[in-house]
Amino acid sequence: MTNEEQNLNELLKIRREKLKHLQSIGKDPFKVEKVHITHYSKAIIEDFEDMEGKNVTIAGRIVAKRGHGKASFINIQDKDGRIQAYVREDRIGPESYQLFVAYDIGDIVEVVGEVFKTKKGEVSIKAETVRLLTKSLQVLPEKWHGLKDQDLRYRQRYVDLIVNPEVKETFLKRNIIIKAIREFLDERGYLEVETPILTTIAGGAAAKPFLTHHNTLDLDMQLRIANELYLKRLIVGGFDKVYEMGKMFRNEGISIKHNPEFTSMELYAAYHDYEDMMEITENLVAYCAEKVHGTTLVNFQGTEIDFKPPWKRESMHDLVEEKTGINFYSIESDEEARKVAKEKLHLEVENHMTKGHLVALAFEEFCEKDLIQPTFVLHHPVEVSPLAKRNPEKPHITNRFEAFANTWEIANAFSELNDPIDQKQRFMDQLKQREAGDDEAHPMDLDFINALEVGLPPTGGLGVGIDRMIMLLTDSPSIRDIILFPTMKPIE
Structure with missing residues (x-):
């Protein structure tokens, strides 16, 4: 000792x-x-x-x-x-x-x-x-040594909050942002709802779920990875505008941008499209920035980011072609496209990948790193967008966007696919991808297909990564800095 x-x-x-x-x-x-x-x-x-x-x-x-x-x-x-x-x-x-x-x-x-x-x-x-x-029976540190004790700060947040007042300020700002989101949506006629966290089918995103078991029913269950499909069911049922903000769970890696348990917000509006969702996204984030800072101009780790609408709009395929010089859709076959991706771009290509998959892969590899200022990336390939409506003029792409800032995806939205026949076929295609080795391919959800057959009106949907948005608006470099009790490996 x-x-x-x-x-x-x-x-x-x-x-x-x-x-x-x-x-x-x-x-x-x-x-x-x-x-x-x-x-x-x-x-x-x-x-x-x-x-x-x-x-x-x-x-x-x-x-x-x-x-x-x-x-x-x-x-x-x-x-x-x-x-x-x-x-x-x-x-x-x-x-x-x-x-x-x-x-x-x-x-x-x-x-x-x-x-x-x-x-x-x-x-x-x-x-x-x-x-x-x-009576405090423990000895508080006289000075918390920042990064040296970073792991302990996250484990003992109660001590961190006592000795680092600026940490408390971050979480007070988080509360302001959460309230601002609700204010923004409530004023626009959106109804806040609650949907199941414990489900039999974890759909609505491409991710690995956490698995559990219900003893009484002897039923395998999963924690939700998204709340999309239940919210769409409510649109079918006659609620024209709904949203839910809450915890999602993905059994994936941990990083400065990822925590297995995280906060997300999804909203759906009948008779709206992805263009409407862009307008909502940029104005929602700008509204929250104004609430916290009094301006849309935010300094994140020394970089100034201006969330003032309108944000820049770019096509995913155009960005890929601009960065790589390759037009994947002009290549005749998927096999040839995979060869080009391997030999010219040195991408890790799997046998099930189509031209659409390769566009998405090349975008992640070569384009995301340059998206500092808020940007809408549009028209994702249909292969990676199983729930989005096809573009009527170019059916190989979808009317979808992802919003990026500081190179991070902070929102995902599209004109919702409401054709039950097309949706069922895409689920079937996803099952084939799963059989080919893609563990994150979307599962089949027959009840959701049934809901679409009842009739989903033209609908716009949006998902926002609340934690990432809060990171940007509070100048927090790690997602653990804005989650009170982040997931940590137990000390042995």
Whole structure:
């Protein structure tokens, strides 16, 4: 054991001894049930002219403590910020002061006293009573060392929030963005709904689901990877505008942009198309940026990104041809196209891939990295868009777009396929792709086909990656920075 570990163990032991002493004299802090808080730090400081001389009751965690003899200062952190309290023996009494000087950083206290300003001009509270509410039995770090302890910060978010106030600010901004999304959609007549998380068919996207089992029904089930197909069923049922924001689950890798459990929002509007979805997307993101920053101009890790509508629009195939010099659709056969992709572009090509697959693959490899400013990439190949309506003039592509910013896909939308015969055939094609080795190919959903046969009106649909959008709007380089409790591998 190192000297540092020995010292830490000794400090932990001392804290427990302090608790035992308090309990032995009838001052057990864990028996306190309620505190009548009258004010919070931020309001006291900002409204000092009105608050000066008034008695207040605050509560929070001691994050700093200093002083000598019969007077001390403590900094208390509550939900809104930090404020200083001035504690003197002659005001709170010798017995209470003796207890107070034994309090530790991390302890949670109630302070009752008068608002004043120190000689140095700091708004403070002149304590009349200080009461211990919770004894902290752990030692808070004096300074959190950023990247060095990044993994521990995510695991112990409760500590991260205490010692890094800017982290709390990020999550307050997240809350503002979530509220803004609801405001934007509610004002436009969209109805917020809830659809199943636990399903028998995980459809609506190309991804691997998490598998589970319902014991009573003896039924294999899956966590949803998207909520698209249920929302479309509601459009069939007569709701013209619906949306749902919630958790999705994909059994895939973890990276700075991916967490297995993430927040997504999907909306559907009858009698709308993908052009309408572009207008909604760019105005929704701009609305959220304005709510957080007061402007559509956002600085992300040193790069300025302007979300002001209208955003740039580009064809996927045109971008691929521009970057690679290859027009895949002019090549006669899929076999020849695969050969070109291997030999000229050095792409990892699988035997089931068609020209459409290769356009999508080349786009990911050569084009995404240049999409810094907000851009709509249009007209995805039908092979990678099993739920999108074909372009009537060019049936090998779809009326679909993905929205990109900072090279990331942040939204996906299309004019929804409402032809049940075409949809069933595409599901069949997806099954063939699955049999050929594509684990993420879309499964067959016969009930959804039945819903389409009942009749889905012309519909526009949109999915937005809420976590990625929040990352961009809060200057957060990792998705773990904007998820309170990200998925982590357990410490062995």
